[in-house]
Structures are given as C-alpha cells and as structure tokens.
Amino acid sequence: MTTQQLFEQIQLKKSFLCVGLDVDLTKIPQHILALEDPIFEFNKAIIDATHDLAVSYKPNTAFYEAYGIKGWISLQKTINYINENYPDLFTIADAKRGDIGNTSSMYAKAFFEDLNFDSVTVAPYMGKDSVEPFLAFENKHTILLALTSNTGAFDFQTLKSKSEKLPEAELYQQVLEISKNWTNSKNLMYVVGATKATYFSEIRKIVPDSFLLVPGVGAQGGNLAEVCAHGMNDQVGLLINSSRAIIYASNELDFADKARAEALKMQKEMQVILEAKFSN
Numbered sequence: 001m002t003t004q005q006l007f008e009q010i011q012l013k014k015s016f017l018c019v020g021l022d023v024d025l026t027k028i029p030q031h032i033l034a035l036e037d038p039i040f041e042f043n044k045a046i047i048d049a050t051h052d053l054a055v056s057y058k059p060n061t062a063f064y065e066a067y068g069i070k071g072w073i074s075l076q077k078t079i080n081y082i083n084e085n086y087p088d089l090f091t092i093a094d095a096k097r098g099d100i101g102n103t104s105s106m107y108a109k110a111f112f113e114d115l116n117f118d119s120v121t122v123a124p125y126m127g128k129d130s131v132e133p134f135l136a137f138e139n140k141h142t143i144l145l146a147l148t149s150n151t152g153a154f155d156f157q158t159l160k161s162k163s164e165k166l167p168e169a170e171l172y173q174q175v176l177e178i179s180k181n182w183t184n185s186k187n188l189m190y191v192v193g194a195t196k197a198t199y200f201s202e203i204r205k206i207v208p209d210s211f212l213l214v215p216g217v218g219a220q221g222g223n224l225a226e227v228c229a230h231g232m233n234d235q236v237g238l239l240i241n242s243s244r245a246i247i248y249a250s251n252e253l254d255f256a257d258k259a260r261a262e263a264l265k266m267q268k269e270m271q272v273i274l275e276a277k278f279s280n
C-alpha cells in the first residue's frame, strides 16, 4: 500500500486509528479459550467489529512468539484474514527488528514476502546497512523507532550528539535527519510515542511529510488532541495506535461490542480533529 492510498483510507473512514492486536491469553474471555485457535478467533472478532473504524492493525509479534509455533500460526492466520477480507487496511508487524545486512534481508522477507505485511517496525541502532535491506521492498514501509513512548526513551534517545548538519541535536533527531539520506528513504515512517506530545513540533521540522506511528494513547496515558495539534501534517501523517484500551475493554461475552465502542470513541474524536483541520 502507498502512503497516498493510506491517506485516502483516512479520508474515507475519517479515522487514523491503528488497533494493536497484542493478545494475551490471560486477558481474553474464557469462552474463547475453549476454541481451537483462541488467539486467531479473538483477533477475528476484534477485526470484524472494528474494521470500519480503523485504517490499520498492528500485531506485536512478541504476543505471538510467546506461544511458540502455535502463536506464529495464529499470526499468519490473522494477517491472511485481514489481507483476504479487508485488503484496504494498512498492516504493521510490530517486531522491532534490525541486524547486519544479510540478516535484515531475511527479516524483511519474513514480514514482507512470507507474511505479506505492509510494514514492519525496525530499530535504528545498527545504522544504515541494517535498515536499507527493509527499504529495498517496493510499496512496503519500514517504521523506524525514533522517540519511543516509554520512560527509558530518555536513557539514550534524548542524549545530545553532534553531526555536521545538527551540531546540538538529540539522538532521536539525528536518527530522523540521517535516515532521510538512506536509499529508498521514501519508504520510511517513524515511531514517536504519544506520551512525548511536546516533541512533535521539533520532529515535524525534520520530517514534515513522513507518516508517524504513534503508540501510547489509552493504557499509557498519551493525549490524542495534543499529539494532533503538534504532529499532524497535510496528509494527516499520523497513525494513532491503541492496543489494550480497545481489545480488553471487556473480557465477557460482549468483548467485541465493547472493543467497537472504544474504537468508535476514538474515531469520533479523530473525525472532529480532521474536520477542524481540513474544513477549508
């Protein structure tokens, strides 16, 4: 999927919501546990109940890898279900990969070719040659960690570092600036945590046009309106992720309806923001 197509979906649905599929068997309803593939059945119910309110889904692979081969099969069934039934949705494999070049190529094949995700999250720590193998895939997107939502973000990401272009920049700013020069950088998006809303204006000075994946609203306390005020661009440029606050809204028989109600609340809030921004 191209970013233009993603923008068109956002306009159509009046939503830039990404639902995080972080399935924990200890949190899902009891009656689902009795089914043969509870993770997939849970995802299917959540996706069916929310697909018209969201433009994107993001399974975090940790929640599948934790269950071994069974978990990986559930992940594969989930992405196939989305691609077959709702091909207009933008899919994100949240795997936070990145390694020496030939290893990164294999990660990229796994998520882009075998599983057929539209995008994958990647850590920038190993630099250009660890990220470019992901960028080589046409119409696939590499979502680079820039400024993350957790408190540990301040351990390294905001340390002052020097480069020719940005003599006094923090490390996350260098990541944004330097990665713009990598081959096929048009395929880059960036992760910026919703809990860091005040940083978005600075970030937009460096990457005005890029899409940003923004986790951290809902369970982590980030504020949607604040993120949008500082981070939205002319193509919206934001995918706001919420996982636990939506998918665990209830663990009773009504879990899918309750998930829909939470997603609808976010979509309505987004619609108001979009109408205010694009009214003229």
Ligand SMILES: O=C(O)c1cc(=O)[nH]c(=O)n1[C@@H]1O[C@H](COP(=O)(O)O)[C@@H](O)[C@H]1O
Pocket: 020, 022, 060, 094, 121, 147, 148, 149, 150, 191, 192, 193, 215, 216, 217, 218, 219, 220, 241, 242, 243, 244, 245
């Ligand atoms: O890459 C991510 O998606 C991510 C980056 C980040 O800085 N913070 C962050 O929470 N995430 C992921 O986003 C999701 C947030 O989940 P909730 O806090 O339940 O909405 C989890 O899958 C996290 O692993």
